[in-house]
Amino acid sequence: MKYFAYGSNLNIKHMQWRCQNAVPLGAYTLQGYQLVFRYYADLMPAQDKSVKGGLWEISPEDEKLLDRYEGYPSLYEKYYDGDIMFYRMLDNARDIELPGLGYLEGMLEGMENFGLSPLEDLNRNLGKSPTQDLVKKGDLLQHAMRLIADAMDIKLLDEDSGTI
Template identity: 35%
Template structure:
């Protein structure tokens, strides 16, 4: 079965969580999505991370190699296609082991844009922060997204 490359920017950066959800998934590297920003949006069940276009911004991401079964588990978790849709992106992935940069066709989940801004639960925020720490990403991206979602609440 052909493997695909999935790009994670939120709670799926949490390695322990991904190991449970997608047991055969393998971390292959990291990258950045240019001209996008992180933002918290949601529904009655809670607020979660998504990405939206913003010129000059960028979002740190981890790339996972996933099987068809893993992708189906991700589809269920992300509420695809109702809550999130998938977008294909060609990104330069820096290998975890080799450090070499290779272009890869990847897919990413993006929340439907009509969802409203909202503040995430503390648990969700901690799950994302743990993932950021694992990959050595600057948590300022999460804190800035959190601050933007709170501004709308006021």
Template identity: 35%
Template sequence: MNKTLYLAYGFNLNLEQMAHRCPTAKPVGATMLRDYGLLFYGGNGGAVATVEPCKGKAVPCLLWEITSDDEAALDRYEGFPFLYRKKTVKVKLGKKNVEAMVYLMNEGRPLGTPSCHYYSIILEGYNKAGFDTGILKQAVEDSMEENDGQ
């Protein structure tokens, strides 16, 4: 069975959520997605996470080894290809450079704030992985700040 490396930066950082969504997925390590920033799109109170190119920023991520069945389940959860598209990115896993699949939100949605429930699930993932929660809090602020003028 073919295995793919999948890069999670939002809801799927949460181990319990991934265990439910993709029971055969295995976490293989933490990494940073460099020159990308974390933002929330989809309007206030219902926005969801995405990453987009941003020089000098970095987003903490978990790499998962997934099967084609896991990927099909993720495609459904992520609204592929309508809400999110897929891209292959290069990240470090230990000392090695590896290629991983990541979901990026399609353009056309307004910035906004996530629901408390959605945010708390991502925050739990950050805490369990030992990631800097300041990055997550900043992403919410950045998504609100840019949205204030609309």
């Protein structure tokens, strides 16, 4: 089965720890959605938007492990884009909220694992125009948090460092 990852399951190291039979297939773009955060990454239907992520081949055993990890069916539901499965959080499961730094760091590393540009593709996934800002590797996490906060209209306590 093909599985589309757009959050923490983009991270190859983390995903292969969770699902030993999972095989990364490459980058994939899911049409008709944009990325939001409810502490964890989620997808919201959005016409004319798209989300870049990673495509995995998973076994039936891996699917069961992912179901447990994702909290299916109490927190997430399964959706399909043709033969590609992906999870979406239940609408009333959590409010819009910034991700934790550790979660975001793993997600950004996963974007790089799949050959995606973390800042440019994160910005596009959030429904914004691609950014031309260049940042040093050490600033990536803070800059990404600022992009997310801006897209979600959340005020950071410290704008310079990007901390909540």
